[in-house]
Amino acid sequence: MSVGNRKSQKTATVYRMVMDQHVCPYGLKTNDLLRRNGFKVEDHWLTSREETDAFKSEHQVETTPQTFIEGQRIGGYDDLRRHLGKPVPVKGATSYKPVIALFSMTLLMALAASFAIYGNPFTVRAAEWFIAFSMAILALLKLQNVESFATMFLNYDLLAKRWVPYSYIYPFAEGFAGILMIAGILTWLSVPVALFIGIVGAVSVFKAVYFDRRELKCACVGGSSNVPLGFVSLTENLMMIAMAIWMALDALGIGVSHPV
Template identity: 30%
Template sequence: MTHTYNISGMTCTGCLAKVQGLLQQVPNVEKIDISLAEGTADITMKKHVSTADLQQALAAYPKYQLSEAEVHHHSMNVVDDTENRTWVQTYKPILLIFGYLLAASFIAGYTAAFNVMTMMRIFMSGFFLVFSFFKLLDIAGFADSYSMYDVVAKRWRGWGYVYVFVELGLGLAFALNIAPFIINVIMVVVMTISLIGVMQSVFNKRKIRCACLGAVFNLPMSTVTIIEDGLMIVMGIVMLGLM
C-alpha cells in the first residue's frame, strides 16, 4: 500500500534527501518517492504506518511538516518513473561520462606510446574531477544523500563535505602525477570504505538515490554503483602493482 502525504518546508535537493533519510528509518517503510516541486511524498509500506509515527520521524526538524493528502492503492504492476525507464535511459549520465573519460584516456595513452599507466592515471584523474564537480553543485544535498548509506557519513555527516574535497584532491593529484604511490593507496582505502556502504544498500535492496553524481541526477543505487567503485579500486591496485 502506498500513501501520499504533503510535506512543507523542503526548499532544495538537500532538504529532499534529509526528509527521505529520516522517513526511511521508520519501521515498515519500504520506499519513498518525494516530489520537491509538488511538496508531496508517496510512501510505500510493508504494514500500515500511522501519520503520527511519520511526523515523529521529522520532529527533530520542525521546518518539515508532514500531513495527510490522499491514499493510492497501487497494484503490483505500477512502478515509478525510474522503473519505467530503460537501463540505458536511467544510467545515461554515467555512460556518457565514462565514454568521454575513456576517449580522453586512450588519447593520452596513444600520445605516450600506449602507456597503460598514463591511460589509467588520466582516467582516474578525470573520474574524480568530474564527479567532484557534480557534487560541488549542491554539496549540502550530496552530504544528505551520502549520509543515508555511507558507513562513515552515517555517523558523521561532515564526512560528506570532506569526501567531495578528497575526490577533488585525488583528481588533481592524478592529473599532476603527484606522489603516485601514496595517492593510489589513499584512493584504494577511500573507495573501499565507500564501496562497503554501497554494497550494504544494494544487497539489502534499499531503494535510495545514489550520490555518485551528487544531488543533480536521480540515479538509483544498484550494481552499477558497485561496478563503478570496484573499477576504481582495481585500477588503483593494478597501478600499485606496476610501480
C-alpha cells in the same frame, strides 16, 4: 518537391511566444520537431503578454506553445511528442544516461591524451587516465552542490552516518586523489586516499543494496541525480580500489611500466 508532394504535405499550426525579451525555447523545439516529421508549419507569434494571456483564455490552456494539426489541438511540446510517438522523459525517473555520458567522455579523453603524448591511444597510461579522469569529473559533479550530495550520501554511506563531516570531505578527497593520479605524483598520498574511500564506499553500497535491499538514488554523479544506487556506485568504488592497488604496485616496480 513535386506538385503532388506539396498537396499531400501535412500542415500544423503552432502558436508560440516570441517577444523582445523572450523567445520560448519549447516553441522552437516544437517547430523543429514538426518539420523533421514532414509537417509544413504555420507559425503564429504571440508577441505580448496580453496576446499570450488572451490566447490561453480563448483555448483554455495554461501554457504555450500549442500545436494544432488538421484543426485538432494537440497541446504543448510533450503532448506533441506523444502524438508523434516520441518518448517523453518522466520527471524524477531513474536513468543511467548521465553515467553513460560521463564514462564515455572520460574514456575518449584518456584515449585522446594517450594518443597526443605517445602516438598510440591504447596504452596502459590511457587505462590509468580513464579511471583518474572519471574520479575527477565525478568529484566535480558532486562539488557543484556539496550540501545536496551530502544529504543523499548520508542515506547509505556507513562512515558518513557515524561522522557527518565525511559526507562533505568525500568529494574533495575523490577529486584530490584523481588529480594526483592524472599527474602521476605523490602516489604515497593518492593511493591510501583512493583505497580508503573506495573500500568504505564499496562496503556501504553493497550493504545498502544487496544486503538490506534498499532502493535508493546514487549520489555518485551529484546530489540531484536520478541514477539508482547499485552497480554504478559499486563500480565507481571498485575502480578507485583497483587504481590504488595498481599504482601502489607500479610504485614498487611490480606493475607494467608506462610507454616512453
